[in-house]
Amino acid sequence: MSDTAAPTGRRTRGGGGAARRAERTAISVETARYIERNIPNFEVLTEEALQIIEDNAETVLEEIGVNFVENPAALERWREAGADVQGERVRIPRGLARKLCQTAPSSFTQHARNPERNVVIGGKNLVLAPVYGPPFVRTASGGRRYATMEDFRNFVKLGYMSKWLHHSGGTVCEPTDVPVNKRHYDMLLAHMTLSDKPFMGSVTEPSRAQDSVDMAGILFGEDFVRDNTVMTSLININSPLTFDGIMMGALEIYARNNQAAIISPFIVGGAMAPVSVAGTLTQVLAEVMAGVAYSQLVRAGAPVIFGAFVTSIDMNSGAPTFGTPEAAMITYGAGQLARRLGLPYRSAGSFCGSKLPDAQAAYETANSLNMGLLSGVNFMLHACGWLEGGLVASFEKFVMDADQLGIMHSMARGVDISENAQALDAIREVGPGGHYLGCAHTQANFKSAFWRSDLFDYKPFETWDEEGARDTEALASLRVKRLLDTYQQPTLDPAIEQALNDYVAERKAGMPDAFM
């Protein structure tokens, strides 16, 4: 896989003797380059179906409209843009939202503090980021419990050490032992100091989004942040058709600062959208067009991503279900709609409803990861570690999923049809009844020929049995421990680290704890 792997040498801006000393002793952590697809997208909607859905989405925006809640400035922007605003309801004339979306870039670079780990989001690319948001964690040894800041830091470390993960993510779990109004400081500090991969900012308050921009300014330099995108943050829409003031406030901060936002309906089909695929796609498109259009009203050219978190519901229990065929159809279809809108696309992930990292979890997750690759997703949040409908971040599942992400890297390369790959000479050399194990072509190519799991068991039955007949979760536990035991912090200019710590300490000082 050497063709996809970036070296780990980093270039700090500035940095003193301590940084150089640390650099000399740091172990190599290999990270694959983000995926560039050399395979087609799988498309399930015909041209006619696409036109019907696009036309219906315009009807939704024009006739029904969307609500921008507790956000007079947004209503004013929409009024000026030509929408019909009545109370908090914004009705958008046919074609206006799509037109406004045109100023959003089809692709953008998110910079990491290690430039080797920059990612380009859009086009044929796929960038993989870990799970986001669970209030609980699960470990094989300790079971399920509320997540803490120590868990958070451990997930950031695992993400940093995961070869196939390109992005450090955001709220990899909710550190419930830290007051809500102070969490974002500790979370950002962890991403900025424990990893050198790109990361996400806070969205739970506009002021916390501003803190994220300010801390990024310390890490990257304010000038750099002014001119470059260094965060991609998650802005959820309150489906159906509602944009709340807090999320939009965060979006406004990021858009104004040229920082990227995923604008994403959060839909459990049957609850927040119709039970049908076509109906859900209509609503998703209407919501994303309204949200992206709004981002462009705040700042034309602000980088945004067409998000679609969409799953189905179990009508018996009311639980969200994952890895289902309806979710797959919506994910494939939304990819087509995003490409026609010229926007990067976010969907899919290591989704599952299972309580344990067992077979159910793996079936559901593999279904979702496969559709994510083939549907043309550009940014995959939750690509590893998701458990129990997103309530739980699982340490074992994090490394299990992260291992599976390697498959996508090989798949995306497509089929090599070079003369070497055609292997006619090998077939000649071996002939009928022979074998290829020792032939010249095999010797020359076997090292890069086949993707290999770093986690799964490939041993003979007897060896596996003697070694304790371990299942995947047990193997994953060992891997989690080994990764955390060998983790070494990537070097960072100590002056920058100090400035970040000072900023956080200063902001926290005297701030009363709050729990929302």
Place this chain on the structure above:
Amino acid sequence: MSDTAAPTGRRTRGGGGAARRAERTAISVETARYIERNIPNFEVLTEEALQIIEDNAETVLEEIGVNFVENPAALERWREAGADVQGERVRIPRGLARKLCQTAPSSFTQHARNPERNVVIGGKNLVLAPVYGPPFVRTASGGRRYATMEDFRNFVKLGYMSKWLHHSGGTVCEPTDVPVNKRHYDMLLAHMTLSDKPFMGSVTEPSRAQDSVDMAGILFGEDFVRDNTVMTSLININSPLTFDGIMMGALEIYARNNQAAIISPFIVGGAMAPVSVAGTLTQVLAEVMAGVAYSQLVRAGAPVIFGAFVTSIDMNSGAPTFGTPEAAMITYGAGQLARRLGLPYRSAGSFCGSKLPDAQAAYETANSLNMGLLSGVNFMLHACGWLEGGLVASFEKFVMDADQLGIMHSMARGVDISENAQALDAIREVGPGGHYLGCAHTQANFKSAFWRSDLFDYKPFETWDEEGARDTEALASLRVKRLLDTYQQPTLDPAIEQALNDYVAERKAGMPDAFM
């Protein structure tokens, strides 16, 4: 799913009072109709790549040739057809094999004794059959052990009761407690009497293939078997490029009797084929063309399937690996080659290397099942129950995989774009900030809207925890027991059943036990 489900009423030929009484008390066993795809195939090879591979395959057949081992009649047939035969080596002039393949049908019906369960193999269809060949079985309670005839019968019962399985398969496990030369009688008897789904015949000796045809004659009537295909059997090629006399002898029996055969390279890439995707596809195509062409020399018009059992190897341990990206690329590519040859296509399955029905098994299996659906497979052998690289048939995994097969049925339907599915009125009714749970559209559509697993856990965490925090394997164990406990034999004319039993008893009588 009522649109895919066939009623279970059966029509016997003849049948007396006992049959009618049994029919009245039989419980309903629902089986879905075979899948008809309303979605495109996923294709990874460009037109140029396809032409290169096809051209190279002709070069392989012409320059290198294939061996037909211990089969003078085959050599004679090839000589007459215009091939260059030297010793056992058959070199086939450019274009001849492809031309001979043209008489094979692109689609055929395999009849079941219950005509509601007939399957059409080819075109946009997908027929699902269970695991084939493992000498071991595994149960959650008893671990791994040699398979017995009782296991075999239990797998046939499970297959009969699995809604998403269209086919009873063949050697669902090897009944190692029965002598090799008598096994096929007991296996055929089990498929013919314990299930009413279509099944496969024996291929381990030409005489056993003939026994299969004879027993089918008793079950269906000899006239019926003469005019119709009632078995689809598995003829493996000894890759690379070798056709052994026993397998070809079985193929000759089936082809002459108008019974179907899957003609299938069995390839662990790096051992039986080059380590590259393009090289493996070249060899697969050459082998299948030679095998199919030979079937047409035996009887033009004999129904055959383009088979491709292809996986990769772990170059560290030498073990075959499953659910890998290279296997996926080969499966997608071989589907394109099969369609260009105008033949039904067999590939993919519940493949995994794991020793247990755990997360590894499920990731690998889901990867393979997903590619099977999207690659255009028409007949999927091993669609459920495969474990440990095919050494083991797992009872728990059988029902786990069989449940997942339901997803394919929904996926294949594609996206409904009817006015009802567009759901504009539902979006109007609910509006911004509402919810869809009670709206008219949801009430009218929720029952058929979402696929739902019959096995997985969708309960709230607390309920699941109180009920014993069971993992998927534990839930699957319960399901295996429940299915076997409630199994009822489908009705069969007692005269036919008696004739089958008599045939088997007569053939076995005086036959010395043999173990190969």
